[in-house]
Structure formats: C-alpha cells, structure tokens
Amino acid sequence: MKKILCFFTTLGISLLGFSQELNLGEVHGDFNLNLQSYQEDKLIGAKAADEIILNNAYLNLNYLKGNFATGIRYESYLNALADYDPDFKGNGIPYMYATYNIDGLEVTAGNYYEQLGSGLIFRSYEEKGLGIDNAMDGVRVKYSPLKGIYLKSFIGKSRTYFTYADGIFRGADGELNINDVFNLKSKTKAIIGGSFISRYQKRENVMFKIPQNVAAYASRLNIIRGNWSYYSEFAYKLNDPANLLNKSKMNYAPGSALTNNISFSKKGFGLSAEIHRIDNMTFKSDRDRNGKAYIINYIPTLSKPHSYALLAMYPYATQSDGEIAIQVDLFLKFKKGSMLGGKYGTKLDLNYSRMNALSGDYGKSFLNDEVDYTPIPLCFAQERYFQDMNLEINKKINKKIKTTCIIANQTYNKDFIEGKPTGDYGVINSTILVADISYKIKNGHSIRTELQRLGSIQLESAKKLAEGDWSMGLLEYTISPNWFFQIQDMYNWGNEDVNKQLHYVNINAGFMKGANRFEVGYGKKREGIFCVGGVCKTVPSSNGFNLSITSSF
Amino acid sequence: MNKKTLFSFLAITLFTTIIFAQERALPNKEVKTLDGSNFNITDIENDGNPIVISFWATWCKPCKKELNNIAEVYEDWQDETAVKLIAISIDDSRSMMRVKPYVNASDWEYEIYLDPNSDLKRAMGVSTVPHTFLLNGENKIVWQHQGYVDGDENKLYEQIKKIAN
Numbered sequence: 001m002k003k004i005l006c007f008f009t010t011l012g013i014s015l016l017g018f019s020q021e022l023n024l025g026e027v028h029g030d031f032n033l034n035l036q037s038y039q040e041d042k043l044i045g046a047k048a049a050d051e052i053i054l055n056n057a058y059l060n061l062n063y064l065k066g067n068f069a070t071g072i073r074y075e076s077y078l079n080a081l082a083d084y085d086p087d088f089k090g091n092g093i094p095y096m097y098a099t100y101n102i103d104g105l106e107v108t109a110g111n112y113y114e115q116l117g118s119g120l121i122f123r124s125y126e127e128k129g130l131g132i133d134n135a136m137d138g139v140r141v142k143y144s145p146l147k148g149i150y151l152k153s154f155i156g157k158s159r160t161y162f163t164y165a166d167g168i169f170r171g172a173d174g175e176l177n178i179n180d181v182f183n184l185k186s187k188t189k190a191i192i193g194g195s196f197i198s199r200y201q202k203r204e205n206v207m208f209k210i211p212q213n214v215a216a217y218a219s220r221l222n223i224i225r226g227n228w229s230y231y232s233e234f235a236y237k238l239n240d241p242a243n244l245l246n247k248s249k250m251n252y253a254p255g256s257a258l259t260n261n262i263s264f265s266k267k268g269f270g271l272s273a274e275i276h277r278i279d280n281m282t283f284k285s286d287r288d289r290n291g292k293a294y295i296i297n298y299i300p301t302l303s304k305p306h307s308y309a310l311l312a313m314y315p316y317a318t319q320s321d322g323e324i325a326i327q328v329d330l331f332l333k334f335k336k337g338s339m340l341g342g343k344y345g346t347k348l349d350l351n352y353s354r355m356n357a358l359s360g361d362y363g364k365s366f367l368n369d370e371v372d373y374t375p376i377p378l379c380f381a382q383e384r385y386f387q388d389m390n391l392e393i394n395k396k397i398n399k400k401i402k403t404t405c406i407i408a409n410q411t412y413n414k415d416f417i418e419g420k421p422t423g424d425y426g427v428i429n430s431t432i433l434v435a436d437i438s439y440k441i442k443n444g445h446s447i448r449t450e451l452q453r454l455g456s457i458q459l460e461s462a463k464k465l466a467e468g469d470w471s472m473g474l475l476e477y478t479i480s481p482n483w484f485f486q487i488q489d490m491y492n493w494g495n496e497d498v499n500k501q502l503h504y505v506n507i508n509a510g511f512m513k514g515a516n517r518f519e520v521g522y523g524k525k526r527e528g529i530f531c532v533g534g535v536c537k538t539v540p541s542s543n544g545f546n547l548s549i550t551s552s553f
Numbered sequence: 554m555n556k557k558t559l560f561s562f563l564a565i566t567l568f569t570t571i572i573f574a575q576e577r578a579l580p581n582k583e584v585k586t587l588d589g590s591n592f593n594i595t596d597i598e599n600d601g602n603p604i605v606i607s608f609w610a611t612w613c614k615p616c617k618k619e620l621n622n623i624a625e626v627y628e629d630w631q632d633e634t635a636v637k638l639i640a641i642s643i644d645d646s647r648s649m650m651r652v653k654p655y656v657n658a659s660d661w662e663y664e665i666y667l668d669p670n671s672d673l674k675r676a677m678g679v680s681t682v683p684h685t686f687l688l689n690g691e692n693k694i695v696w697q698h699q700g701y702v703d704g705d706e707n708k709l710y711e712q713i714k715k716i717a718n
Contacts, residue, residue: 026577026578028577029678030678030680032680060675060678062580062676062678064580067581069676101581113671113672114670115646115669118649119645123670125645126671126675144591150591180590189589191589191590224588224589227657229653261650263653263654264654265653265654265657265658266657267660268660269657270653270654270655270656270657271654272651272654274650298645300645300646300647300648301647304648305612305647305648306612307612329651331655331659333658333659347658347659440703443704443707444707445704446703446704448703478702478703480702480703480704481702481704481708484702510700512699512700512702514697514698515697515698515699517681517700550680550681550699552679552680552684552697552699553678
C-alpha cells in the first residue's frame, strides 16, 4: 500500500514539473452568494421572515481538457430569498453535463441551455437574478458538415425548481449561411434558418380531446448589405388548449408571431426600427401548470431596458397572449469640435416604443373571442398597453466632469399589465427627469451623483389612491480598483395617502479585487417590479441587511 | 490522521495543484459576429500580442462607461502595446438588434461578438457584467476583473504593459 502511495506522490511531483507538457486539463468555475435579512416594517408592508436570514448560493465547476468538458452546479436555497418562488427549496446539484467536440460534431449529455432563432418558439436559459432556470435535461447534437451549414437537434425535459416538468421536448434547427456555403463574394450576405419543436404530454382529460403532441415551427431570414441589416422571423404554434374546464382557457386556436427589424448604421450614426405582432404564443412545459417556471419560449419585449430606478418604476412585460408593438432607436454622436459636439463630442440616444392591443376591432382577438377569431394583421387597437419616449444625452464637460441627462415620458396601463380589476388604477402617465454627474477628484477617486424626479398623473379616474410623484437622490464614491460606497434615497413625497409619503433609504458598500467582489448593504426596498433583460418579476418590500459575494476562478 | 490518509491527501493536493497551476485557456464555444455568422472564440488572434475580452450589454451602464472610456485612449494603447480589445455583448434577442447601431454610432474600433443565450458567459464563469479578462500572446487568461469604476482602465493598462512584447 505504502509503495502505491509513494508511487502516486512521486508521480505527482514529477507531473508538477512536466505539467506544461502533460496536459491534465483545467478546472474553473464561479461562486455566487446572496444573503438578505428581513425585518418587519408595517409602513412599507415589509414582512419579517421566520428564518430572519434567507440565502441563495451557487457554485459552478467546469473541467476542460481539449475537446472535452464536463461540469456541475451546486445550488443552495436555505431558504430561498423572499422574491424567489418558495419551490426553490433545499440543496442539490440540478445541473450537470458532459460534452465533447470533434470534427464539427458537438455532443452534449445531461443539462444544456438552448435557443431556437430568437426564442419565439423555444428558449431554455437562466437568469438567476429573476429566479429563472429552465435548463434542459437530455441529449443534444450539433453538427456543422460544411462551413456555413449548422444543424442541431435535441430531446429533453425542462427544469422546474429541483425537478422537471411533464412535457418532453423534441427540437431541431437548421441554419444556412448562403455566402459561406456557395463561397459567394457578394456584398449582400444572407442567412436563412428554420426550427421545429414538439412537446409531448399525456392526455388525461376524458371529456376533451386534448392534443398530446403540440408542435411549433419558425423560419427566419437575415440579410446584410453594407450598412444595412434586416432580420425577420415568423413563428407558428399549433393548437394547445390548457387542460381547464374554463371557456377562455379551453381554446383550440393556433398561435403566431411575426417580428421584423431593420437597421442602418455608420460612423457616428445608428438607426434601428422593429415591429412585432404576437398572438396566442404562450408556450409551456406543462399545459396544466401556470407560472413563469413553466414558460418554454421567449417573446422579447420591444422597449428599452432602463437602468435608472425611476425610469424603471413602471416597466412593461410582453403580453404573449396578444400584442402589437413597435420600437425605434436613434443613436447619434456629434464629433469633437463640431457645433453640437463641443470639445469632447456629444452622444445622443433617442428611443420610442409603443405596445397596443391586437386587431383593429376591439373584441376580435384570442383574448376576447375564445372560439374563433380573425385578427387583422398590422392594425393597432385603440387600447394602449404601454408607451415610452425617451431622450438621453451624454456629454463630457471637461477632463473631470461627465454628465448624462435623460428626459422620458411613459404611459403605463397599470390595470391591464398587472392584472388588476379595470378602473382600480387606470392608466398612469409619468414624466421622468434624470441627471447623472460624475466628477473625477484625483487619480482613481471619483464621485458620482444621480438626481431623478418622476411626476405622474392618472389618465382616468381610479378607485385606488395614486402613488404620485417621486424623487430620488444618490451619491457614490469610488476608489479604483477596489472600493465603492453609495447612499441613495427614494422619496414618495407625492403619494395621495399621506401615511405613505415614505423614504426608502439604502446604504451600500463594496470591495472588489481581481475576480472577487463583496457587497454589503442595508435599507428599505420598495415593492415593485424588477426587470432584467425583458423579463419582470414582482419583488416584495423588504427591510434589512444584505450581503453578496461573487467570485470567479 | 493515519499515514495512509495523509499520503492520499498529499497526492490529491498535488494533483489538484497541477490542474490549477495551469494557465487558463478559452473554452470551445461559438459566438455570433455582427454579420450573423458563427465564430469559435478559440479562433481569436492578435499576432502574439495581448487581447482584452470584455463582457458587456447595451443595458449595462458601467459596461458602456468602461468601453467608452477605453475608446478615448485605445489608439494610444494600440500604439504602445499592440493590444486588441474584444467586446462580447450578452444582449439577448430583446436588445441584440441594438448592438450594431450602438457600436457603430459610438465609433468603437473593437472587435464585437454576440453571446445571446449566454453560452460563452457561462463557460467563462462570468456572473455579472462588466467582466474583463486579459489574455497573453498564447490566448491564455492571465488576469481578470469584475465590475467597473472610473479609473479601472488604468489598472488594466498596467497589466497589459506587463505582458506586452
């Protein structure tokens, strides 16, 4: 026994010397911890947690050697943060995979993430901040026989919390880069693609003939010529009635989605315009279940994701049951030395988006007519769900001062978007102003301040009192590359209910070094909708201490 | 602890040290170019000079601040160290179409790739953006940094100069 151990030790030492020649592979990963304490605050409606402290943590480990990779993710919810679904509970390894890559063929067994086209019919992804992880469990094969031809096919079940949803998914996708395949030297480039997905779920309803296999398909086209770029995708979903004895849910209508984007850009100028029409495109991994954990496709929201607090106070979420939306973006950069550019140049971003109910005639859409309907394509109904107009100007004043100013006007149909009874809150129109100024004190030391104001009016008479006007102030001090300190206050001074004219103060500090980042904070958070990358979730009010650690190796 | 466990412990430690001691390579993952073509990230090259890989998104304010601040000094950096910056956007299909007009309007000279379903991001252990990696002439990761505050680009440049030829 001793001999064997001696052998291994010697082998180890000699390997250490030869490690460059003898490639044993690499281990890498990342770690993430979020801890929050919950104290009661009756005024803001924050509830204390029985556990006092709630905690989410993840550790990813990946092993790589040449064309082979394998890895796991350990997840711990003891218990899950209050804004997570309580079904995330306990510890486990819900994610593990092995994959290899040889001569254009990639084979994956275990868990994987996948997206077909822009995700209209299928997207499996993770967005940890929002509690989304619908990773697939099964096998996937990707093959590229020639440059410009990309094929993939997979089979699997979709993750929900620590288990898998009932539906079995079979998917395939093909993409053809025409210029690469035919070796064309044309100025115009074209890529075409098609995808197919089918869900099998056993029929258990004896009264209705519910389809056991539900298919959806999509085709896409991407054309690029010089400064121009065009993308179009059309998706179709076969009938998929929810298994409920409820007229509006027992709909055998098919679904469809059409999206079109065109953009033109050159040095200092960019323009992008997009339109989409979505009709009955909710696609789930289990027809009998509700909730975001069961959504298996992704309909992008056609509005700009805002990062300033008051701009994001009333965010829109796509209505996958039916909407028609447009968005236009304009990016400009005025050169240094020009009249508008000044000494350092000026940047300007203009964005407009609008979402309306489907079809010209109110009452002719999937949502209102459960048996048969013929919506009129490309026609806006009068009912507006959301509208956002905003202008952002970025200007460097001198070597020390940089500013960002934003003016925005948003219309938010609160009753509809948040599913409240009609007339409760009505439609809210708000005008928001943001000024963000940073000042460089000396090498590595900077101070930044944000001043924001939101003035709002309810467009119709509402039963509930309005939150009204808000102001927000933020002060941040950073020392590169290691430290940041921040204090912010959101003040709802315009609330019609005088008892709710509250301050939401938060203090945060962070330390960063290389691949590690630590952040601590204390304060009150407002109840509201939190959106990242187009998906939103409702966050409860909270009051307490938080700690977060992220690390990568 | 008896001798047997001690020895096994030592052997395991040595073994893991070997694995960890290695310089870190890029994972074998495909990203998209702004022209919609597929590109394997292991194919990036800069004639044996340093490469900076920066993960960003059009909705991420500190990311844009970092890349805009570097853009002001990028020419000087290239003259002195021949460094190349590769910016990988993690914008998904919601904001992906905005990347090309934004990049062109901002007049960035960087090489841009798209990672719309975060496959590369996951493989490189990136949990939040911005996240910046520095690669030496053999495409091995030698340094990384999370987040961005004003002035961080100077620290990055110090690291670049250390490995520049």
